[in-house]
Amino acid sequence: MNYNSESKKDYEEGLSLDKLLIYGKKLLDKWLVIALVAILCASIGFAVAKLNYTPKYSSQIMFIASNKSSAITVAGQSNSDLIASATLAETFKYVFTTTELATKVAASCGYDATPDDIKRCVSVKSVEDTAIVYLTVTTTNPDSAYAIAQAYVDNYQEEIETAIPNTALTVIDPPLKAEKPNANNSMIIYSLLGFIVGFGGTCLVIIAAVIFKDTIKNSDDISSKLGMKVLGTLNRVNRKVKKGEAKQGILITDKKTGFAFIEAYKLIRTKIEHAASRQNYKTIIVTSTLANEGKTTSATNIALSLAQNGKSVLLIDADLRKPSVAKTLGFAATDDEGICGIVSGKKTLKESIKYSEKYQLFVLVSSLAVENSTEILSSPKMEEIIESAKKEFDYVIIDTAPCGIIADASILAAYADTIVLVVKQDFASARRIKRAVDNFENSGTEIIGCIFNHSEGSGRVKFYGKRYGYGYGYGYGSESSKKKKK
Secondary structure, eight states: OOOOOSOHHHHHHHHHHHHHHHHHHHHHHHHHHHHHHHOOOOOOOOHHHHTOOOOOOEEEEEEEEEESSGGGGGGGHHHHHHHHHHHHHHHHHTTOOHHHHHHHHHHHSSSSHHHHHHHHHHEEETTTTTSEEEEEEEEHHHHHHHHHHHHHHHHHHHHHHHSSTTTTEEEOOOOOOOOOOOOHHHHHHHHHHHHHHHHHHHHHHHHHHHHHSSSSHHHHHHHHOOOOOOEHHHEEOOOOOTTTTOOOOOOOTTTOOOOHHHHHHHHHHHHHHHHHHTTTOOEEEEEEEETTTSHHHHHHHHHHHHTTTTTTEEEEEETTTTTHHEEEEEHOOOOOOHHHHHHHTSSSHHHHHHEEEETTEEEEOOOOOOEESHHHHHHHHHHHHHHHHHHOSSSEEEOOOOOTTHHHHHHHHEEEEEEEEEEEEHHHHHHHHHHHTTTTGTTTEEEEEEEEEEEEOOOOOSOOOOOOOOOOOOOOTTOOOOOOOO
């Protein structure tokens, strides 16, 4: 049976948006880093501009061009004359940039300057559709700027008469000596440029890291990269916990979770039941490669959905280093030792199993973390517990420690019929997931399929809402447990 019910076309339709949503989420997650880098680059740009800033001064001359030989006739020009004068103004711009005129200005300005120095400090522009021409001299010294501008006033007339006879270019606004430096926009420009480079560069680096990070970005990757079937896709959900409200996992028994969330697990339940009817599956391990991928929430909701369908279900918390099933269900299991109590001989299986009227579910849970979980789970007594449970219940759902961190899940796989792997979007690398799955080979237990969790995608059915944090601070070292049982 093909568990991946969506067609290739459906995947392709949502693929681009899926990736955009992942990129957007990563950028939002790293907004502080992006902002800090952008501000740092802007500061560097400001500092560079500040260090390289040299005050500059300008003296400007305004001319008016005429196609008449005398400036007196300017006021009486016809419309055609005005058009001709505007055209002349464009031509006069190039006369001011000749080497010959620059040589005369250099010789008469009173400063040691070459013609090339003169041309570099002069800019000429005309006002469009008018006969107005501006010549601006800009230097690092107000006196030299004024002297060069005045030298142009003294020498330009001869060059104009030689280049374009029977025309006039009259000074209507003579140069003045600059009293203060020109406005400096370089610091603003460099700061803005630095901010844009820092912002854009950091975003590109983050997006590149996502692209080249070999993680599972959409449910199609589960098939293409892992070669596994998809049991269901679960989007993030947003659920706010009110002040004073007991914190517990998001459950299908809670009407606040919404219709789509409940239907998601009904779909997963249906696929599991179909496979179980054909293969006689009764004991199902629910695990993930890494912590905080949502395996405990998935195991709990799978058990609840099966119980709602009239099945007798036992939910076992076999994540002995960080038991979380009781917390997910909202139980106070402070006195329960769960599997540890049975293996140690303190209690029997019957005495350790509790029944919840609220959930119509049997549970074997504990709130006491242990360090020697591998030794406990590999004991002959553990196999007896599983075999006895299989005889008493329709289904036994086992929540285990992450299979990519410790060997507990691989040990339990030898006692189970099948495995459900929870894969969180853009979390564990495909290579690491494959290595973790390889640990199940010796047990001979197959993986029935994957639950693609925390998807940011735009699939046809959004099983969750927007966001929900499943994790309870998983830790599998000796320092991670507040309560330990040895």
